[in-house]
Amino acid sequence: MTRGFYIGRFQPYHEGHHRVVEAISDEVDELVVGVGSGDKSHSTRNPFTAGERVMMITKALVDVDVVTYVVPIEDINRNAVWVSHVQSMTPKFDVAYSNNPLVIRLFGEAGVEVRQSPMFERDVLEGTEIRNRMVQDEDWRELVPDPVAGVIDEIDGIERIRQVSDTDAG
Numbered sequence: 001m002t003r004g005f006y007i008g009r010f011q012p013y014h015e016g017h018h019r020v021v022e023a024i025s026d027e028v029d030e031l032v033v034g035v036g037s038g039d040k041s042h043s044t045r046n047p048f049t050a051g052e053r054v055m056m057i058t059k060a061l062v063d064v065d066v067v068t069y070v071v072p073i074e075d076i077n078r079n080a081v082w083v084s085h086v087q088s089m090t091p092k093f094d095v096a097y098s099n100n101p102l103v104i105r106l107f108g109e110a111g112v113e114v115r116q117s118p119m120f121e122r123d124v125l126e127g128t129e130i131r132n133r134m135v136q137d138e139d140w141r142e143l144v145p146d147p148v149a150g151v152i153d154e155i156d157g158i159e160r161i162r163q164v165s166d167t168d169a170g
């Protein structure tokens, strides 16, 4: 039995993340999805709450053939103990998936195996690009799984992201 861990901010969860999860599901029996920066919301870089991101991911993963646990992870101000913090919040996992250099280093130093994934269509499948399109009223729906667009509509997310990007909230 192998359990994997995939961490990201998922602002929002997009088709690039989904392709990574589909690839991971061929390698592991169970998957823990860590919703990073779980304490952040209502800012330009992190518009959606942890709960909203849990909804996006849970609904998008309905058709993926792997047992999945979606767990919000708050940021902490000590990188040196972040892996322990993550492990204290999640089911036990054997391998972590990330392309983030800091995350790779922290797991590596803690003795956790890390696997990186190829980047899929990174010119468009990037959270920053998708959030910019939302603010500028450009096409974004084809870049996220259908259930994610449904959640964003349900929470009036476009109105929120436009309003928070008008502020200096960062």
Ligand SMILES: Nc1ncnc2c1ncn2[C@@H]1O[C@H](COP(=O)(O)OP(=O)(O)OP(=O)(O)O)[C@@H](O)[C@H]1O
Pocket: 007, 008, 009, 010, 011, 015, 016, 017, 020, 097, 098, 099, 100, 117, 118, 119, 120, 121, 122, 125, 126, 127, 128, 129
């Ligand atoms: N298109 C993609 N293909 C493969 N992996 C991706 C893709 N986009 C993001 N990832 C990876 O998924 C993980 C989580 O990414 P994250 O939630 O930061 O999304 P992002 O698209 O990089 O968003 P942002 O622009 O907001 O930083 C990271 O390891 C990241 O490298």
Ligand SMILES: NC(=O)c1ccc[n+]([C@@H]2O[C@H](COP(=O)(O)O)[C@@H](O)[C@H]2O)c1
Pocket: 007, 008, 009, 010, 035, 036, 037, 038, 074, 075, 076, 077, 078, 079, 082, 098, 099, 100, 102, 103, 106
């Ligand atoms: N000290 C910390 O709280 C710490 C350290 C490393 C990564 N993280 C988080 O892990 C997540 C990594 O995801 P991304 O690859 O999407 O950036 C982010 O939410 C980031 O804030 C937090």
